[in-house]
Amino acid sequence: MRFMMMLKSEEGSGPPEGPSQRLMEEMGNLMEEMTKAGILLDTGGLRETAESTQMHWDRGDLTVLDGPFAEAKEVVGGYAIVQAKSKEEALEWAKRFVQIHADEFTITAEVREIIEPPEEWT
Amino acid sequence: MTATDIQRTIDAVWRIESPKLIARLARLVRDVGLAEELAQDAFVAALEQWPESGVPPNPGGWLMSTAKHRAIDTLRRNERLGRKYGELAQELATQEQQRPGQPPADMDLNLEEISDDMLRLVFTACHPVLSPEARVALTLRLLGGLTTAEIARAYLVSESTVAQRIVRAKRTLTKKQIPFEIPQGPELGVRLASVLEVIYLIFNEGYSATAGEDWMRPDLCEDAVRLARMLAGLMPKEPEVHGLVALLEIQASRTAARTNSTGEPVLLLDQDRRRWDRLLIRRGLSALDRAEELGGQAGRYTLQAAIAASHARAPTAEETDWTRIAALYWALMLVAPSPVVELNRAVAVSRAVGPAAALEIVDALRDEPTLTDYHLLSSVRGDLLARLDRRDEARAEFERAATLTDNAPEQTLLRLRAAELAEPAGSHGQRGRHGTR
Numbered sequence: 001m002r003f004m005m006m007l008k009s010e011e012g013s014g015p016p017e018g019p020s021q022r023l024m025e026e027m028g029n030l031m032e033e034m035t036k037a038g039i040l041l042d043t044g045g046l047r048e049t050a051e052s053t054q055m056h057w058d059r060g061d062l063t064v065l066d067g068p069f070a071e072a073k074e075v076v077g078g079y080a081i082v083q084a085k086s087k088e089e090a091l092e093w094a095k096r097f098v099q100i101h102a103d104e105f106t107i108t109a110e111v112r113e114i115i116e117p118p119e120e121w122t
Numbered sequence: 123m124t125a126t127d128i129q130r131t132i133d134a135v136w137r138i139e140s141p142k143l144i145a146r147l148a149r150l151v152r153d154v155g156l157a158e159e160l161a162q163d164a165f166v167a168a169l170e171q172w173p174e175s176g177v178p179p180n181p182g183g184w185l186m187s188t189a190k191h192r193a194i195d196t197l198r199r200n201e202r203l204g205r206k207y208g209e210l211a212q213e214l215a216t217q218e219q220q221r222p223g224q225p226p227a228d229m230d231l232n233l234e235e236i237s238d239d240m241l242r243l244v245f246t247a248c249h250p251v252l253s254p255e256a257r258v259a260l261t262l263r264l265l266g267g268l269t270t271a272e273i274a275r276a277y278l279v280s281e282s283t284v285a286q287r288i289v290r291a292k293r294t295l296t297k298k299q300i301p302f303e304i305p306q307g308p309e310l311g312v313r314l315a316s317v318l319e320v321i322y323l324i325f326n327e328g329y330s331a332t333a334g335e336d337w338m339r340p341d342l343c344e345d346a347v348r349l350a351r352m353l354a355g356l357m358p359k360e361p362e363v364h365g366l367v368a369l370l371e372i373q374a375s376r377t378a379a380r381t382n383s384t385g386e387p388v389l390l391l392d393q394d395r396r397r398w399d400r401l402l403i404r405r406g407l408s409a410l411d412r413a414e415e416l417g418g419q420a421g422r423y424t425l426q427a428a429i430a431a432s433h434a435r436a437p438t439a440e441e442t443d444w445t446r447i448a449a450l451y452w453a454l455m456l457v458a459p460s461p462v463v464e465l466n467r468a469v470a471v472s473r474a475v476g477p478a479a480a481l482e483i484v485d486a487l488r489d490e491p492t493l494t495d496y497h498l499l500s501s502v503r504g505d506l507l508a509r510l511d512r513r514d515e516a517r518a519e520f521e522r523a524a525t526l527t528d529n530a531p532e533q534t535l536l537r538l539r540a541a542e543l544a545e546p547a548g549s550h551g552q553r554g555r556h557g558t559r
Binding site for chain 2: 001029032033035036037038039041042081083084085086088089091092093099116
């Protein structure tokens, strides 16, 4: 089973001086642990929404909207794709990920199973 | 959380923490069997206590500290059995006093130390003194974090069979006094080969199940790839470990394309390549790069990975670089000669040169005793004969192949090809497909 972990937070809500040395180190250790456990398939961070663009399609009408988006509170800032034996296992890793943020950040990890095998192409 | 939720969370924690826990305990008590029992006891304690107290913030540390206390008790109880136990108990108890409030102490362990313990566990679980079945069961149990029930389900045997296998394996390790250590010097190569073989065996059982109605058991493939990745993390400088990772990632990338909507197998060249998993292919290709960067003579897994990579890189079946693949099989024959490799080389030659040249190679294999009951020899030969328009002989080979495999979907496919050949020439497009998957 694979899961997409979407890591969401409110942009600019973290410490102004950026993440602490401790957080960076623990993050590095956790990523190493997840890699060595053979469960982390892919991970990445996203640039801020001020640089993003939304392509909105409404049954024939195309709207293109450049960021930042005033209405958005928590936005996806990064992701991890993990392979786990159960949803609980993926959640356990997600818990560890959010926990290392201690009192520095408010962060949500949304864990969703990836459909496998992919549906037949049409 | 409900009791079931807690149970499932504990199962998840077991999967994540038990290999490290067992590895660490095994080094402390110098006995893998005892270490596993202590780890189990700690989880039983968790099952009893967590539903009341909630899951502790550091479950790994909690389990380690619980297991360690039990280790001291057990060793003290066994003190009369020998000095060794008394000394160990004393050692552990002293550590305990020096570091009150256990969990943080264990978390202080550097990653390198944990890696070494894990590696000791890997080499012990895959020790050549054990039968292949025992190595597989022990590896899945101790390193994969699978329950005996899960292993039993994967191998279509009863839970008690698996449990017995594991008990006997642990007893053998104790009886033969297998030291809990990482082999050094010339022994390392031989022992590593055994470890790689165990992981490959697990993968293959999942990739083409030898018995039963299912053509694949993808869970087992996932377990094997996970173990291979874990090993690559533990031994980052061993090219063959990365070679094995590459091979398994690329083979696993084809999982969705290997069966059609009715569950029948689809051969490699017939697969819809859009259904290949690009993420796994990318991971496989970068593992292969790592193996090749580390240099040395390419081993059997790296060469097989290079072959799998050639297929993965070809945008369509027609664009496959068969000359390169035939050369890679030749290289594989030099490092790991086997009739099955030679058979695969024949298939590549049939594509690169033609069916007649390949048939020569295959015919030379017909007296090979290990292949007399191998269904792929018959199915490859059948395919070559069909391409040379020797239809009656081809049909006979496909029919024979069908009787030689126990895999139901594969039988269906082979019978279908035999039936096609029974019809007048030209009524069906020549499929011209071989047995590689």
